[in-house]
Amino acid sequence: MLIASWNVNSIRSRLSQVIEWLEDKRPEVLCLQETKVSDKDFPYKSFEDIGYSVKMYGQKSYNGVAIISKDKIADIRYGFTGELNQLEISQELESQKRILSGLINGIRIINVYVPNGSSLNSEKFTYKINWLAMLNKYLVEQAKRGEPTCLLGDFNIALNDSDIYAPHKFTGSIMASEIERKMLRKALGSRFKDSFRVFEKFSGHWSWWDYRNNSFELNKGWRIDHIYISNNLLNNIKSSVIERSQRENNQPSDHVPVMINLDLLENLIEFEDDDDDIFNL
């Protein structure tokens, strides 16, 4: 089962590239971020025409996430309120469409677009921290169901220095600061593994290159698009890749797709266990 994530920076601008990539790789699931379109204007027919169904949680111009799937998407949860009591979530946090989850082939897919935060002294940074605190609550609540889980998307955080082309240049700055890393690590708890780091220990692998300053040509990138798998899927993961060549497209997104291969034939029985196993790992 191939599961992918791609910040497309406007699905309408990127539509032909995304469709072409889907037809080439045929993943079971593709999570999109920054669709930048209201639900009614989402180009859902282009996906249905090639055998995918679409669940979207969008807004006009900004943000927006969508799950594209070959198989049925069940138990869809829109925003933080899809998982948490409405009373604990501010209107402000829920107004930006950044989180969408669904159950596909028994796997809980949680698609996130973490706020960028602009700079550490800005109001947007406060928003980012509040958003990550709510993500923590969300994941604690979601874990109670014991579902095998894939948490993926644009995290706008390089969790380690090895995820930045020149970490010394960005010590303490946005997407690299300790406070952001701490918030994300707390939200992940001990329940998730960064799938890419299961296979690759070294630096030099990026998922995003700034449009400016010839960053891609100079390979000045960051790895901020992540696929985390719950520990109970560790035996099933076969690969985790970054589709770097998509940055060579004409008018590319600044992000490229990332993708894992889960072999669900192995240890299927584990999924039928009660939820104790997630606490034992």
Next chain:
DNA sequence: ATGGCAGAAGCATTCTGA
């Protein structure tokens, strides 16, 4: 300290992102 590049909205230029 700022802009650099790109997209949306909407028609000149501003806002936003990372």
